Amino acid sequence: MATLKLSGALAAMAGCEEIEVSATAYRGLLQEIDSILPEWDRAKIESMAFVIDGEIVDEPFLATFERDSELHFIEKIAAG
Amino acid sequence: MSEARAFKHIGQRTIRPDGFDKVTGKANYGADLALPGMIWGAILRSPHAHANIRSINTERAEASSDVLAIATFQDFPSVNDAASAAGTLRKDLIDTAQNILAQDKVLYHGHAVAAVAARTEAAAEAALALIDVDYEVLSPVLSIDAAIAEDAPLLHPQLKTEGLVEPADSPSNIAARMELKKGDIAKGFAEADVIIERSYDTPTVHQGYIEPHATVVNFDHNAPSMIWCPTQGHFDVRARIAQLMNMELGQLKVVASEIGGGFGGKTTVYLEPVALILSKKAGRPVKMVMNREDVFRASGPASASQSTIKLGAKMDGTITAMQATLHYEAGAFKGSPMGPGCMTVFTPYDVEHMYVEGFDVVVNKPKVAAYRAPGAPQSEFAAEMAVNELAAKIGIDPIDLRLKNAAREGTQTIYGPKLKVVGLEACLKAAQQSEHYQSPIADGVGRGLSAGFWFNIGGQSSVIINLNPDGTGSIIEGSPDIGGSRASMQMMAAEVLGIAPGKLNPIVADTEHVAYNQTTGGSRTTFATGMAVIEAAESVVSQLKERAAALWNVTTEQVDFVDGVALNLAGEDSLTLAQICAAAEKTGGQISGTANINARGAGPSFAVHLCDIKVDPETGKTDVVRYTAIQDAGKAIHPSYVEGQFQGGAVQGIGWALNEEYVYNESGVMENAGFLDYRIPLASDLPAIETIIVEVPNSFHPFGVRGVGETGIVPPLAAVGTAVADAIQKPVSSLPCSPPKVLELIMAES
Numbered sequence: 001m002a003t004l005k006l007s008g009a010l011a012a013m014a015g016c017e018e019i020e021v022s023a024t025a026y027r028g029l030l031q032e033i034d035s036i037l038p039e040w041d042r043a044k045i046e047s048m049a050f051v052i053d054g055e056i057v058d059e060p061f062l063a064t065f066e067r068d069s070e071l072h073f074i075e076k077i078a079a080g
Numbered sequence: 081m082s083e084a085r086a087f088k089h090i091g092q093r094t095i096r097p098d099g100f101d102k103v104t105g106k107a108n109y110g111a112d113l114a115l116p117g118m119i120w121g122a123i124l125r126s127p128h129a130h131a132n133i134r135s136i137n138t139e140r141a142e143a144s145s146d147v148l149a150i151a152t153f154q155d156f157p158s159v160n161d162a163a164s165a166a167g168t169l170r171k172d173l174i175d176t177a178q179n180i181l182a183q184d185k186v187l188y189h190g191h192a193v194a195a196v197a198a199r200t201e202a203a204a205e206a207a208l209a210l211i212d213v214d215y216e217v218l219s220p221v222l223s224i225d226a227a228i229a230e231d232a233p234l235l236h237p238q239l240k241t242e243g244l245v246e247p248a249d250s251p252s253n254i255a256a257r258m259e260l261k262k263g264d265i266a267k268g269f270a271e272a273d274v275i276i277e278r279s280y281d282t283p284t285v286h287q288g289y290i291e292p293h294a295t296v297v298n299f300d301h302n303a304p305s306m307i308w309c310p311t312q313g314h315f316d317v318r319a320r321i322a323q324l325m326n327m328e329l330g331q332l333k334v335v336a337s338e339i340g341g342g343f344g345g346k347t348t349v350y351l352e353p354v355a356l357i358l359s360k361k362a363g364r365p366v367k368m369v370m371n372r373e374d375v376f377r378a379s380g381p382a383s384a385s386q387s388t389i390k391l392g393a394k395m396d397g398t399i400t401a402m403q404a405t406l407h408y409e410a411g412a413f414k415g416s417p418m419g420p421g422c423m424t425v426f427t428p429y430d431v432e433h434m435y436v437e438g439f440d441v442v443v444n445k446p447k448v449a450a451y452r453a454p455g456a457p458q459s460e461f462a463a464e465m466a467v468n469e470l471a472a473k474i475g476i477d478p479i480d481l482r483l484k485n486a487a488r489e490g491t492q493t494i495y496g497p498k499l500k501v502v503g504l505e506a507c508l509k510a511a512q513q514s515e516h517y518q519s520p521i522a523d524g525v526g527r528g529l530s531a532g533f534w535f536n537i538g539g540q541s542s543v544i545i546n547l548n549p550d551g552t553g554s555i556i557e558g559s560p561d562i563g564g565s566r567a568s569m570q571m572m573a574a575e576v577l578g579i580a581p582g583k584l585n586p587i588v589a590d591t592e593h594v595a596y597n598q599t600t601g602g603s604r605t606t607f608a609t610g611m612a613v614i615e616a617a618e619s620v621v622s623q624l625k626e627r628a629a630a631l632w633n634v635t636t637e638q639v640d641f642v643d644g645v646a647l648n649l650a651g652e653d654s655l656t657l658a659q660i661c662a663a664a665e666k667t668g669g670q671i672s673g674t675a676n677i678n679a680r681g682a683g684p685s686f687a688v689h690l691c692d693i694k695v696d697p698e699t700g701k702t703d704v705v706r707y708t709a710i711q712d713a714g715k716a717i718h719p720s721y722v723e724g725q726f727q728g729g730a731v732q733g734i735g736w737a738l739n740e741e742y743v744y745n746e747s748g749v750m751e752n753a754g755f756l757d758y759r760i761p762l763a764s765d766l767p768a769i770e771t772i773i774v775e776v777p778n779s780f781h782p783f784g785v786r787g788v789g790e791t792g793i794v795p796p797l798a799a800v801g802t803a804v805a806d807a808i809q810k811p812v813s814s815l816p817c818s819p820p821k822v823l824e825l826i827m828a829e830s
Contacts, residue, residue: 007496009243058538072495075423079312079537079598079599079604080602080789
């Protein structure tokens, strides 16, 4: 099972700092979280970058990951 | 890429392809374009920092024979009342429109209220006096403390704080709150032998780009309307204007002129939509150019900040807890870089317990814009100052303290992911071993050091490489060149193709002649557009092998391509790239490679800076006597431009730390809106900035690139602040360390 790590407002909303997920793709992950946390702000999540094992993916729509991956949502980084 | 490899062109110091045009004045910048029939636009700006607009009367201006068009907020079709009623508006779009032309309230001195287009520049300026605006003047809110006070005047009566645990029930000037935590901060402080807590502040500063904002726009009903402007991202200019004007992307063509500095400040739009409105109304091309005063008063500076840092450590130097409370000024509309400030503040440290809380605060100043590593210099200044004080208190060398607690591969960042291979330890060791750090400190001189971090980003880039029949070619990219990227693209393509970089002409194309490219910023271009260049060049190599195979009547597998030469593995034949190109017509036509990528795997970058400063005890004047910038570039494609980025970041950070600040009077009027009084460092102010390039390759990039533009501005603030503190033997908590403030600290001592 991959591990979705939560921090900040996401962790506060979920009431936990990590969730085990069976999905191996970003889209499947969103659907899985929809069922676990129906109150989460999916639009907000979809505006965030996704991190797979330390690799930041700005547009994760088609992203896949391993069953033992560590996953994060982070704010997209602004350009300077 | 995980280990060093040999390169032929990468790492060389080639001549930059745009250099001749720039030093001879041939290059065309934002204000250089003139079109037949062109007229001039000018902006009427608010004389008040905070006021309601009761009315705008343009009748007298309209009656002028010289005036051909007038624009106000009501001319934004996408944000007018009908769109608002339909509920289709995004708040950030409304904010952008209201920043470009105020709707019913002005929120900073210099806020644009209306615009005119007239036959001449002088006539346009004169016509501004014919627009009558009736204001109800309100009290300005000019600092974080004033903005968050309980009885503070509200800039936006509907603004409620986002990010609170419980939704806000009343409006305030705090637009957003962010909280990040790792471990148990109370436990971390309980484990500490030493705890220090300090507060710091940094001023509003400007990017200081030499070229003002400028644009020439030609609205066209029957073809794409042309927008010419100096920008870091012409595709995003197109997108923003299309949103504001309810136009299709295909109705707009944005041409990126040469750009005289951006540093993040040219990632938004100010004049361009106004010029488009005026051009549409007048039926003529319109030119608009900000003067320096406009740039200071009405373009986006970097946030002022207030930070409180609390650190806990054991006497052996193990940091047990790091806590920060960070406030960032957003200016007139929400959206400071508070988020990245929170995310970066403690990233150079591998500490178990951390807690960060950030606030985005609106004030009656211009809406802030990005500035190199947006948000990081402010927060990391505070953290690094405190870490240096902690080192002194424990009695440990500040580099040793950092090495003991340094972020490394596997470190869990407070914003989430674990770091891959990073170069902080290598930078710290390079600093420790440097001749600068080993050298004695002269009398009257203070020494400071600081680490710094920036994420770097990837994103979308598109590139076309076309080869000509003689083996020369062009690299068509869409990333405006703000720091020498044309040369980097040449070199990366040349490395893959095995030809001299000068054989390839890099071209920054407009929005119609190359596919989408994300804005140049975030240190993404050499990384991401470079990856696109490599991919396009590899496509070209594949085609070259196919064409050679066709000429030799062998299979592609029987052809190798080494150093610009195709080798027939089934015989002894060879063909140069130019020879294959010469035969392209009979082997299938044009040889051309394209790549459209969304680059992943940007490599985080760390830097360490050393600074020696002499302080005149009589006047408080500071002189930087020696400065060294050490940074992990991953791989330096063009070392001279990498060093230039290190030096540029260092110099801008030194300016931020020593002299630069927006000075406002009580009415909210900036009193130093010009380079005479807003003091950026000159070449004569500084010693040569020494550089040490550290190369710890980014495993996600074919050549190991990390990106170098941002990180270099992060460490100088604390390196300088600590050096000044060391020189005067007094703690420094407020930037800039300008002579009056330093003298005040010295006098306080006596």
